[in-house]
Amino acid sequence: MTRAGKRRPAKNAAPAAPAPLRLEGELSIYRAEEIRQALLAALAADGDVGIDLTDVSEVDTAGVQLLLAARASAATAGKTLRVTAMSPAVEEVLALFDLAPVFEATPA
Amino acid sequence: MNLDAALQTFITESRELLEDMESALLGVRQVSDPGDSINAIFRAAHTIKGSAGLFGLDGIVHFTHVVESVLDRVREGSIAIDDALVTLLLECSDHIASQIESVAQAGNGDTDDLRARAQPLVQRLQQALGNHHAAAPAAATKAAASAPVAAHTADAAPDAVATDHWHISLRFSANVLRNGMDPLSFLRYLNKLGTIKSIVTLTDALPALAQMDPEASYLGFEIALQSDADKATIEGAFEFVLDDCSLCILPPHSRIGEYVSMIARDGEQPPRLGEILVRCGTLTPHELDAALATQQEAPAQQPIGEILIEQGSVQAVVVDAALKHQKQVKEHRTRETQSIRVDADKLDHLIDLVGELITASASANLAARRSRNVEVQEANSSLAGLVEALRDRALQLRMVKIGATFDRFRRVVHDVSREIGKHIELRVSGEDTELDKTVVEKIGDPLTHLVRNAMDHGIETADVRIARGKPAHGTVTLNAYHDSGSIVIEVSDDGGGLHRDRILAKAVERGLVEAGQTLSDREIYGLVFEPGFSTAEKITNLSGRGVGMDVVKRNIVALRGNVDIMSEAGVGTKVTLRLPLTLAIIDGFLVGLADSSFVIPLDMIEECIEFTAEANKEFTDLRGQVLPLIRLRDVFGMGRSSAARQSIVVIKHAGKRTGLVVDALLGEFQTVIKPLAKVFNQARCISGSTILGSGEVALILDAPALIQQAVHREGRRVLGAENSPGAAVGDAAVA
Secondary structure (H helix, E strand, C coil), X not given: CXXXXXXXXXXXXXXXXXXXXXXXXXXXXXXXXXXXXXXXXXXXXXXXEEEEEEEEEEECHHHHHHHHHHHHHHHHCXXXXXXXXXXHHHHHHHHHCCCCCCCCCXXX | CCHHHHHHHHHHHHHHHHHHHHHHHHHHCCCCCCHHHHXXXXXXXXHHXXXXXXXXXXXXXXXXXXXXXXXXXXXXXXXXXXXXXHHHHHHHHHHHHHHHHHHHHHCCCCCHHHHHHHHHHHHHHHHHHHHHHXXXXXXXXXXXXXXXXXXXXXXXXXXXCCCCCEEEEEEECCCCCCCCCCHHHHHHHHHHHCEEEEEEEECCCCCCCCCCCCCCCCCEEEEEEECCCCHHHHHHCCHHHHHHEEEEEECCCCEHHHHHHHHHHCCCCHHHHHHHHHHHCCCCHHHHHHHHHHHHHCCCCCCHHHHHHHHHHHHHHHHHHHHHHHHHHHHHHHHHHHCCCCCHHHHHHHHHHHHHHHHHHHHHHHHHHHHCCHHHHHHHHHHHHHHHXXXXXXXXXXXXXXXXXXXXXXXHHHHHHHHHCCCEEEEEECCCCEEEHHHHHHHHHHHHHHHHHHHHHHCCCHHHHHHCCCCCCEEEEEEEEEECXXXXXXXXXXXXXXXXXXXXXXXXXXXXXXXXXXXXXXHHHHHHHCCCCCCCCCCXXXXXXXXXXXXXXXXXXXXXXXXXXXXXXXXXXXXXXXXXXXXXXXXXXXXXXXXXXXXXXXXXXXXXXXXCCCXXXXXXXXXXXXXXXXXXXXXXXXXXXXXXXXXXXXXXXXXXXXXXXECEEEEEEEEECECCCHHHHHCCCEEEEEECCCCCEEEEECHHHHHHHHHHHHHHHHHCCCCCHHHHCCCCCCC
């Protein structure tokens, strides 16, 4: 329910931007390459990138690294990468790394 | 290294680690400071995960990863280790064990079946983690809000910086993630030691997404930690990753010079690092300027030794810890060289060969005696001495302490007491008692049954115990000691004891004894070992179905041992198992019957006396005491003896004396026990065979069975039943 509530305004507010990339499950080293490909694909599309982390159950350093790299790569390409929503697990880890301000969940 | 051999090592080590993990788990709730136990548990899970990764055993890696995540939180203190968690983790360690066994047997630790069984465990683990997630952000906020800002102490060194927190500079090697370590765990752990006041995550090394290796580590951290812990403790947080990171820890109020050398050491842009230190709140901008100025003023690098000495005062503890660690490593190495791991098969083979050697030596001895050559006889006799010594040493190699077997029962007691809702403790003594590995392997099941039985039927429920004036928690005790060539294992409980009258009533009902027959307590209690005998009023899923005690007895008797039970109403029950120390080679005593030879285990023989023939008499007078007699010729259907003189060998087993009537006494004989073929399964009174020096076969007499038979016969005579001496030997037994 929360997910739907957050996604719909995103679509309405910026119809031009593609739907946010939704990552689910473990954002960890076990799926690192898979997630990297997903992020690369999202970056390859036109316009800004939104990432929805509502359904991420677990995140580790490898996962955080990927998000950081994606954000930097987006900036290099002149785009903005936003995390539109995140699960408590993600919030906790970003808080530990003091990276919360970098990824402030901002509904696009 | 051969991959197969490496995998074998992995399997063996994993089994040991799991044993460690289990005993640490069982101990963790008992010790006041569970830190060491938790570390041991963590280390076991972590090591197995890492090694399993090397072999590509994904099933094990995935499962242990979840376990490790939970343990990680336990280590940092955000998940409390309670009984429920211990139980869950024990189940997890069982599951890892079955994965390892699956690898050992089928080479695959990731079968559908295992995955299905892992599922509920993973869910419960994630639940434990989930609870934590929900609580964590709130806790973090609270901690941050309440973090006290300590005042700058007045007695600090004049050039000390104002900061009152530790500064930790951390760079991980690229492989740290692949090695199964997550920097996150260390941050969480630091949060347990104190409060991370601020942290700067360094992303400079991070390449573009397209170029990055997603499994490599690129991050670095500068951490300001508010903590009362000493440097050794803080350094200890990184114990598991020391090889995979470069670590610099500066205590509060360090001299500016130390920050300078840290800045210089890292080989990063000094102003950049300096800025980070300011961002961390470790240095004030003013202090940074002063530091950079100092660095420029002294172009000659400050010798590293000097810095070390400067730091010496604060680091004394660390140096101590490091030395201690080094010493431990050294001790560990020496221990490694003192013992080597040998395949059990190789040992078995060696003992087989020693057996052959004894047989060969016996036949050489025989030949030497016949040759009447003194020189050969002497040489042979010193050879025989050496062979005997070699035999003892070889058997000693296979001796193991019973402690490891006893330790396994901690788990049984833990699980069962939970299952049946009684609080029961296990007390263990005599762990250092040694016995043959082959015996150890076979007593596990009977012991498990006895322990479960004691817990289920022996120990009363807490309210009954309190009513009887006993402590509410019951105690099951395992004890072991050596007694004349045997090992004695006692399983006792402080429960309600056996119901003598109920057993007797049941035995009469089943027709095992006649009503009105007088039996000693020992005989009555012994009835519980009869097949199909159970007096439990209530059948539980543990025991009480009347199968079990007779199986226990059968297993123990099959090992040439015996079982005895004693009980006192209201005080408890003690089951005593008596087993031979080894199943391979014994000292025997050779006796002759007609043309055949038989071996009687020497440690059972009390004495040998002359037989004064009185036809058909089933007993004799031994210094005023009645000694029941067994004519071995009758037992083995050999007809009447034509020998002029017969002898009686008096054997004693478990307190009972019996005389065996034999034709000739042939003397001591080192007996290498060869098992009997399956055909002879039905043969009672025979426990094995051996080969004599002459190459002939001699049968080994099963003394306990013979005694049993004598007792039984006495019993039947009392009952007036018909006496048939030959009935004890089955059809297949051919002397």
